[in-house]
Every structure is written in structure tokens, then in C-alpha cells.
Amino acid sequence: MTSKQTLTITRPDDWHVHLRDGAVLVDTVRDISRYMGRAIIMPNLVPPATCTQSALAYRERILAAKPNGQFEPLMVLYLTDNTSAEEIRAAQASGHIVAAKLYPAGATTNSDSGVTDVENIYPILEVMQEVGMLLLVHGEVTDSSIDIFDREKVFIDTKLRKVVDAFPKLKIVLEHITTQDAVEFVESAPDNVAATITAHHLLYNRNHMLAGGIRPHYYCLPILKRNTHQQALLRAATSGSKKFFLGTDSAPHAKDKKEAACGCAGAYTAHAAIELYAEAFEEAGALDKLEGFASHFGADFYGLPRNTDTITLEKSSWQVPESYPLGDTQVVPIKAGASIDWQVVAE
Numbered sequence: 001m002t003s004k005q006t007l008t009i010t011r012p013d014d015w016h017v018h019l020r021d022g023a024v025l026v027d028t029v030r031d032i033s034r035y036m037g038r039a040i041i042m043p044n045l046v047p048p049a050t051c052t053q054s055a056l057a058y059r060e061r062i063l064a065a066k067p068n069g070q071f072e073p074l075m076v077l078y079l080t081d082n083t084s085a086e087e088i089r090a091a092q093a094s095g096h097i098v099a100a101k102l103y104p105a106g107a108t109t110n111s112d113s114g115v116t117d118v119e120n121i122y123p124i125l126e127v128m129q130e131v132g133m134l135l136l137v138h139g140e141v142t143d144s145s146i147d148i149f150d151r152e153k154v155f156i157d158t159k160l161r162k163v164v165d166a167f168p169k170l171k172i173v174l175e176h177i178t179t180q181d182a183v184e185f186v187e188s189a190p191d192n193v194a195a196t197i198t199a200h201h202l203l204y205n206r207n208h209m210l211a212g213g214i215r216p217h218y219y220c221l222p223i224l225k226r227n228t229h230q231q232a233l234l235r236a237a238t239s240g241s242k243k244f245f246l247g248t249d250s251a252p253h254a255k256d257k258k259e260a261a262c263g264c265a266g267a268y269t270a271h272a273a274i275e276l277y278a279e280a281f282e283e284a285g286a287l288d289k290l291e292g293f294a295s296h297f298g299a300d301f302y303g304l305p306r307n308t309d310t311i312t313l314e315k316s317s318w319q320v321p322e323s324y325p326l327g328d329t330q331v332v333p334i335k336a337g338a339s340i341d342w343q344v345v346a347e
């Protein structure tokens, strides 16, 4: 009998995840804390976590929902046109809030209170640069005349380049990149600019969502692009560049809110985050590059210590359920009803 292939890596972290709030926390926190050491918790709640107090209260609710064991939620402040310098300083001083998030108003789920023009918050970015707080960016313009497939590139060209030039010491993470343009931008930017890449943008392109029927569970923002962009993301993630690291953007929505005439944006991947990345890296012939991407480069960029323990994956196929409980609703995960080749056997 041949023994199964295994892969042991430093415990990974998730640098972009949505846990939501209330009754669903027991489900989302259980999934994300299964083997992730830390996670950057997105603040796009209803209402959003716009102040230190609300972000810290949210952290307490996450900790209360956490099963025993390792797992540290790293909190993020939601920026608005009215965020004050004092709020940034208070957040930084709290010790638990490591970043602030720029949602262009209207760009994505629960972004209505976001920033109407990034130039409005330049004085705040100045303070963030000074105190060493990271800026996380949902990088899409919201102009209805711009094609949805072009919104990331136009954001980079008309907004982000200016921010990068104006704040040379501000650490910036362009979240969930989806295009070759974003890859090239991040590669050519200085060292204070990095990006997260989701598992679903590595595994899929827009054909998976739109060819042969419309599949709402692949609908997320920024939207899946054409295959050439998927290939560019795979090259970036497996390149060994420290500028690209793991951020699942696992974003649960109840089944009926996705399978609707106007469905919500977001894909659930926390049920099998590292397993999905392992599939993508293996397919690209680059399993040896998974550890840096998943477990080293994010911590390095955030200026945090790498995790010191490990997890082990085994190559053995398992079937994903059609849905998982999400509070008193259900969430349909990525690969629902299909099989995944990798399994975490030691956490």
C-alpha cells in the first residue's frame, strides 16, 4: 500500500475574512479558527465598525464564539468621510486594531457608509502613515458608467496610484485582486504595497460563473474575470514574491440571498480555505510555494511574528456538503456537493 502524500506547513493566517455578527458567529468563527492562527476581520457589519469602541466590542463577540484553542482576531476600522484623526490614534493605541479599511461608498456589500472620494480622507491617511496603521483597500471605482469588469483597473489608475505616490510610508494592501493589471501594479509598486488573493479567484474565472447557466455562488466582488487574469493571479501567488499573500475573502450570505433575482456578492470558502488553495497551487505545480503565501508573507508585511507551530494536509479526497448551517439559515459553500483533493489532518 502506498502512503498518502502529505504537506506540513507553518500554521497559516487569513488576511481578509468576513465573520458577520450575531447568531452566525458560532458557525463562521468555528470554521475560520479551525486551523488559521490569526485573521483580519472585515468591519462591513450593519452598522459598520467605524469606531474603536465598536471594533473592540465586535472582537469580544468573536472571542466569545471561539472554540478552545489558538486563533486571534485582528480588527479593522471601517473608514468613512467622517473618520477623525483621534479615532485612528485611539484604534492604534487599543493594541487590537491593526488596520483601517477603505470601501469606496457603494462598491460592495455593506459599503454604503464608505468613503465617497479617497481624497476626502488624505488627512486621515497621513495619520495612519504616522502611527503605522495599515490601509486595506477594496479597489474598485463605483462610477456606474464604468464596466464592472474594468472597475479594479480604473481604480488603480485613477485613485490608488495617487495614494501610493502621496504616502510613501503607508503600508497598503490591495485586497482580493482579480486582474493582471493589479498584479503588475503591485509588482512594480514599492515594498509598502502588497495584495491578498482569494482561493476562488485562483480556481475560477468568469466562465465558471456564466457559461452554461448563471451560478450565483460564484458571484463576488470584484467579479471573476477572464481566464488570462486568473492565470496572472496564479503566477503571482505561486511566484514566491512576498507581496502576495492569503486572504480568503470568505463572505457568507444566506442561500436565499444568493439564489435571488438580485443576489448578494460573496463566496463562502472558510469551510476549506487552505484545502482550496492547496488544490490551486498543486494544479499550478507549485505546492512548495504554498507555505510562504499562506503562512509567512502576510505576517511579514503586517510586521507580526510568523506562527511557530504547523498544520498538516493530506492528499485525500472528501465531499463538500451541499450547504452548511449559518445561524438559522444555510450557506452554500464553494465546491458544494463536489470533492476536494486535500484535507487537513493535523491542526
Ligand SMILES: NC(=O)N[C@@H](CC(=O)O)C(=O)O
Pocket: 018, 044, 108, 109, 110, 138, 219, 220, 221, 222, 249, 251, 252, 265, 266, 267
Ligand atoms: N467580496 C464580496 O463579494 N463580498 C464581501 C465584501 C467585499 O469583500 O467586497 C461581503 O462582505 O459579502
Ligand SMILES: [Zn+2]
Pocket: 108, 138, 175, 176, 221, 222
Ligand atoms: Zn471587498
Ligand SMILES: [Zn+2]
Pocket: 016, 017, 018, 042, 249, 250, 251
Ligand atoms: Zn471581503
